[in-house]
Amino acid sequence: MVKKISGNELKTAAASGVAVVDFSAQWCGPCQRVAPILEEVSDELDGKANFFNIDIDENADAADEYGITNIPALMVMKDGEVVDMQVGFQPKENLCSFIGQYL
Amino acid sequence: MGARYDAAIIGTGPAGLSAAVTLKIRNKSFILFGSSSLSEKVEKAHEINNYLGLPAVTGAGLAKRFDEHLKQMQIEINEDRITGVYAMGDYYSLQSKSNQSYEADTVILATGVNFGRSYEGEEKFLGRGVSYCATCDAPLYKNKKVAIIGFSPKEEAEAEFMSEVAAEVYYIPAYKEQVSLNNKIKVVNDTPVAIEGKIKAQKLVMKNGELDVDGIFILRESVAPSQLVPGLVAENNHVAVNRRMETSLKGCFACGDITGTPYQYIKSAGEGNVAALSAVSYIDEKRRANKQQNK
Numbered sequence: 001m002v003k004k005i006s007g008n009e010l011k012t013a014a015a016s017g018v019a020v021v022d023f024s025a026q027w028c029g030p031c032q033r034v035a036p037i038l039e040e041v042s043d044e045l046d047g048k049a050n051f052f053n054i055d056i057d058e059n060a061d062a063a064d065e066y067g068i069t070n071i072p073a074l075m076v077m078k079d080g081e082v083v084d085m086q087v088g089f090q091p092k093e094n095l096c097s098f099i100g101q102y103l
Numbered sequence: 104m105g106a107r108y109d110a111a112i113i114g115t116g117p118a119g120l121s122a123a124v125t126l127k128i129r130n131k132s133f134i135l136f137g138s139s140s141l142s143e144k145v146e147k148a149h150e151i152n153n154y155l156g157l158p159a160v161t162g163a164g165l166a167k168r169f170d171e172h173l174k175q176m177q178i179e180i181n182e183d184r185i186t187g188v189y190a191m192g193d194y195y196s197l198q199s200k201s202n203q204s205y206e207a208d209t210v211i212l213a214t215g216v217n218f219g220r221s222y223e224g225e226e227k228f229l230g231r232g233v234s235y236c237a238t239c240d241a242p243l244y245k246n247k248k249v250a251i252i253g254f255s256p257k258e259e260a261e262a263e264f265m266s267e268v269a270a271e272v273y274y275i276p277a278y279k280e281q282v283s284l285n286n287k288i289k290v291v292n293d294t295p296v297a298i299e300g301k302i303k304a305q306k307l308v309m310k311n312g313e314l315d316v317d318g319i320f321i322l323r324e325s326v327a328p329s330q331l332v333p334g335l336v337a338e339n340n341h342v343a344v345n346r347r348m349e350t351s352l353k354g355c356f357a358c359g360d361i362t363g364t365p366y367q368y369i370k371s372a373g374e375g376n377v378a379a380l381s382a383v384s385y386i387d388e389k390r391r392a393n394k395q396q397n398k
Binding site: 025027028029030033036037040056057060063067068069070071073087088089090091092093094 | 187189190191192196198202204229230231232234239240242243245302303317318333334352
């Protein structure tokens with residue numbers, strides 16, 4: 001499951017283990033398309049990584065803090081530290097291998 | 104959103120049209136995106152001597168024959184410009200410039216090779232301050248400085264939209280026509296050379312000056328295939344295909360100049376036919392598998 005959170009909650013939510021954070025917005029076409037795919041991936045990786053979604057319109061400060069300039073942006077965190085970021089839509093296979101390298 | 108098509112063809116040069124004709128014969132539902140004037144490259148050709156059956160035909164003459172062929176087979180062209188093709192798993196979702204959404208089981212790419220060369224630093228900073236869609240990413244540049252490079256007067260609308268959000272907008276026209284924009288936008292008549300920055304793009308370097316900005320938008324008439332279809336594997340700026348015109352993405356086929364040289368009309372038409380037949384087999388196989396599953 002991809003859990004919708006606010007920017008303030010991220011530090012606590014991603015404090016331990018692998019976290020995948022999807023920065024998106026309602027008006028962004030590619031974001032809407034990546035969402036169902038990410039949902040599938042999150043179910044397949046249940047217990048291995050936690051998945052979060054942050055709406056950049058509601059959390060402009062978080063978008064600024066993490067340097068989000070284009071969306072969808074997929075950020076991977078390990079024990080609270082940002083380890084990688086991927087921008088733009090990607091098919092499921094690519095998303096799996098992108099996230100897989102940090103598991 | 105309408106029904107899901109068997110195929111979406113993008114491009115109305117010889118490859119795309121040939122694919123459309125074949126799909127029509129095979130009774131598949133499809134949508135053909137392109138221009139009602141078909142292909143500029145065909146239209147402007149002086150004389151073509153190796154298109155079988157039409158010796159010494161002019162480009163305009165060939166285009167006319169293509170048009171007649173489409174009319175005879177009742178094939179229509181949709182002029183909505185496709186800006187993104189997304190592999191959703193077992194189907195494709197297409198987004199257009201007018202913000203329409205289309206769905207198809209397969210996609211046939213026949214967009215040609217007119218996507219131009221990229222600027223130095225463009226790929227490095229793509230997604231990190233460089234974007235191809237102003238209307239998509241504009242809200243991220245609220246109160247920031249932005250440079251927009253427009254390749255046709257049509258892009259001026261995107262600059263206008265950006266000026267409602269960003270603090271400062273520079274517009275660099277890469278065309279000769281008169282520019283007409285609101286006075287909030289600063290028009291810069293210079294030639295972009297490179298994009299520089301550290302983690303993010305910070306500077307647009309031009310022949311006669313520089314612009315310190317937070318974002319750079321490059322709005323070309325058409326984008327490189329790997330930008331149009333995220334995840335698609337390219338090979339030396341062309342789409343990698345096998346003999347069946349299959350790309351690296353299941354259900355996505357490519358044909359014509361986009362797959363590489365030789366850039367010949369008859370080669371494109373031939374590849375369009377192969378791509379369409381491969382798409383037909385893919386669709387039929389998928390239907391059989393679905394039927395099996397539902398038994």
